[in-house]
Amino acid sequence: MGGVDARFRLLVSATGVSAYGNYLNLIALSLFAYEVTGTALGVGAVMALRLGCGFVAGPAAGALTGRVARRTVMICADLAQCTAMVTLALFAGMAQLWLLGAVAMVLGAGNTFFHVALRSAIPAMVGQDDRARANGMLVVTRSGATVAGFASAAPIIALGGYPLAFACNGASFAVSAAVLLVLRPRTEDETSEATGAANPGASEAGAGPSGGATARTGRLWWGATLPALLLGMIALRGVDALASASHNVALPLVAHATEPDRPALFMTRFWVAWAVGTVLAHLVLRRRRGASAWGERAFALGVCAMALAFTAAFLGLPWFALMAAAAAAGFADGWTEIVYTSRLQAAPDRQRSRLFGLSATAEQSGFALGTVAAAFALEALPALTVVAAFHGVAVCGALALLLVLAARGRPARAPKSASGDEGVDSHGTRTRAGAVPRS
Structure with a gap:
């Protein structure tokens, strides 16, 4: 099942x-x-x-x-x-x-x-x-x-x-x-060992977006070799976490300044609108077809959109425009999370755990550094300046990844899955039976 x-x-x-x-x-x-x-x-x-x-x-x-x-x-x-x-x-x-x-x-x-x-x-x-x-x-x-x-x-x-x-x-x-x-x-994954034995290079090169031509440049301390673009995605994820820390630290300050009598209500409305946006992202992405929907380019564009939306939320907008900005930020946040996770999951089974372990390290370190840096910055600068600066770093990282993809001269596509089927071509038909739920 x-x-x-x-x-x-x-x-x-x-x-x-x-x-x-x-x-x-x-x-x-x-x-x-x-x-x-x-x-x-x-x-x-x-x-x-x-x-x-x-x-x-x-x-x-x-x-x-x-x-x-x-x-x-x-x-x-x-x-x-x-x-x-x-x-x-x-x-x-x-x-x-x-x-x-x-x-x-x-x-x-x-x-x-x-x-x-x-x-x-x-x-x-x-x-x-x-x-x-x-x-x-x-x-x-x-x-x-x-x-x-x-x-x-x-x-x-x-x-x-x-x-x-x-x-x-x-x-x-x-x-x-x-x-x-x-x-x-x-x-x-029951097929992971068989795949690794039949094709020893698949677990290392197969995670690249364009097959065997992908350069392998990242050797981690546990001996795994990873494609450069995957390492770029993980690095951008860490930068994105650093940027996200800025609006998490700044939002309570804005809530107290905007509605001093009801700061909790302000934050609740903001996060509810954000949650609605993530739901919309799921509804849109579940209808996307084709492996290109889950590649590095889609992730980088999502990071840019998320940075712009969160920055717009600190412009002092009227409440209805603020809710729209929060929903847009939620949509981009949900988009990047789904695309990023799906992309890393296309790697062979024995490589996925290490990829997500590295990703967790990047995200945790980015968020911790961002929290400390944003807290110090907010002592001297307005919330909009701090949020815009931090998210500007994320935009620069996303643009750098997009430039690398453009220089490669071919579309960034998710690889074939470890079982040999095309990554995500549809959401209704399965070509491989995977045991049910939870990890």
């Missing part, structure tokens, strides 16, 4: 539940860290520890998921995070700084391990031809979880304090682990 069926939808729902807990925790843990440490520096240190562990876990997750079943990695990550949050909920009243730091480390590493395993397992769960549709479902679900998590944090904390918020987060991880245990989805 393969494709996007009822079992996969159930797994996506369970992933959405754990994502909701993560975004609820993002608010609750930050506020709780301030209560424990009493300083903004303490909050920053806890967040830096969380992001730092996520950064370090990237290459480790890529290596581990190449040796251990991805489903096992995800279940262990869920259970570890569940244990951490339940412990914090039980001892919130007497929490010490060391406990807060330990929880932040578990959350940072666990989140990276889970998502590296999940994203690299999608082709095995639904088949190569349905991977883009599956990625779209995950993006839409995550967007809804983002809005729900942010919006419900204040009421939950007001109702039961931090212990209730932490308990809800722990329960969300337990739900995710339970669904994985019950459904037991296949997360490994």
Whole structure:
């Protein structure tokens, strides 16, 4: 059984539940860290520890998921995070700084391990031809979880304090682990070993957008050789994360300045409009046909559009124009996420985990650096200037990738899948049966 069926939808729902807990925790843990440490520096240190562990876990997750079943990695990550949050909920009243730091480390590493395993397992769960549709479902679900998590944090904390918020987060991880245990989805590509044995070069050169002519220029510390364009995409993804940090840091300041009496309502409206845009991106991309829809060019153009839309959102627009800009940013955000993930998933099975491990490292480091740099910049510069400058860096990176693609003199196309079928030609017909859902 393969494709996007009822079992996969159930797994996506369970992933959405754990994502909701993560975004609820993002608010609750930050506020709780301030209560424990009493300083903004303490909050920053806890967040830096969380992001730092996520950064370090990237290459480790890529290596581990190449040796251990991805489903096992995800279940262990869920259970570890569940244990951490339940412990914090039980001892919130007497929490010490060391406990807060330990929880932040578990959350940072666990989140990276889970998502590296999940994203690299999608082709095995639904088949190569349905991977883009599956990625779209995950993006839409995550967007809804983002809005729900942010919006419900204040009421939950007001109702039961931090212990209730932490308990809800722990329960969300337990739900995710339970669904994985019950459904037991296949997360490994059965054809990967056979393909590697029959064509040893396929796993290294096959991920290039134009076949064997692709130059291989990136040798990672674990010995994998990757095409230059894939490394360029991953680098651009890291720059994009750096740019995204700027609007995440600046948005609360703009909310307080624009609607000082209702800053939470301002942010809720913004993120709801953004979530609507991601849904529209999924609806559009699921109807796209042809491998060129999932190539490097589509990703680079999406980064440009996202940078322009997020910058426009800080121009002091009327509320209806602001909502349109937020929706456009969400559309571009969803577009780049789906295209980027689908492109990396076209690589052979044994290479995918390492690709996503490297990607997680790039994204975590970009976002951490961007958060610190944007916070310092906002002390001296207006929000529009900071956001425009950071997103301008992302545009420059995207234009550089587009120039490289133009210089190559041929269209950037996604490769044939590891099973030998064309990447994503349709979303309704599968040429390879992949075991069901979740990674």
